[in-house]
Amino acid sequence: MxxxxxxxxxxxxxxxxxxxxxxxxxxxxxxxxxxxxxxGKYMELTIEKSDRDINEVVTELCEKLLANTVIEDxxxxxxxxxxx
Amino acid sequence: MxxxxxxxxxxxxxxxxxxxxxxxxxxxxxxxxxxxxxxGKYMELTIEKSDRDINEVVTELCEKLLANTVIEDxxxxxxxxxxx
Numbered sequence: 001m002x003x004x005x006x007x008x009x010x011x012x013x014x015x016x017x018x019x020x021x022x023x024x025x026x027x028x029x030x031x032x033x034x035x036x037x038x039x040g041k042y043m044e045l046t047i048e049k050s051d052r053d054i055n056e057v058v059t060e061l062c063e064k065l066l067a068n069t070v071i072e073d074x075x076x077x078x079x080x081x082x083x084x
Numbered sequence: 085m086x087x088x089x090x091x092x093x094x095x096x097x098x099x100x101x102x103x104x105x106x107x108x109x110x111x112x113x114x115x116x117x118x119x120x121x122x123x124g125k126y127m128e129l130t131i132e133k134s135d136r137d138i139n140e141v142v143t144e145l146c147e148k149l150l151a152n153t154v155i156e157d158x159x160x161x162x163x164x165x166x167x168x
Contacts, residue, residue: 007126008126009126009128022150026145026149029148031141031145034129034130035085035131036129036130037129037130040126040127041123041125041126042091042093042123043103043123043124044093044120044124046119046120047119048119057115061110061115065106065110
């Protein structure tokens with residue numbers, strides 16, 4: 001069994017209106033020291049062992065479904081979990 | 085200047101319909117080895133140095149705005165960045 005953490009973020013060159021909105025809210029709460037906010041997605045997947053290499057499988061999942069690679073970047077961490 | 089990474093996840097006991105939907109989509113793409121998906125938010129904040137302790141400031145931001153502590157947990161990592 002694997003625990004996989006996937007981080008999907010907007011590419012640097014892509015505007016992030018959600019982040020801009022959050023920054024505006026933080027400023028209106030007087031947190032003027034916050035100069036930038038970028039918002040992304042964080043996913044935790046639990047995946048059973050199969051014949052295929054786990055990194056290859058997760059890359060496929062990200063490319064096909066979890067990230068929109070036109071505007072988003074992704075990275076992931078795989079951790080093997082021993083069933084108890 | 086600080087780069088702060090904030091991870092907001094639903095509490096264990098809270099149902100995650102978005103994660104369930106993603107799991108369903110992955111199964112329909114024949115990735116049946118995926119047994120669980122939980123979806124959260126990932127935020128990157130850039131914060132200027134101030135007189136206050138950065139961990140205290142970020143905890144406040146999370147409690148007040150970034151996370152809904154009734155149903156969500158949060159954790160964060162602070163990294164100091166030297167201006168160039």
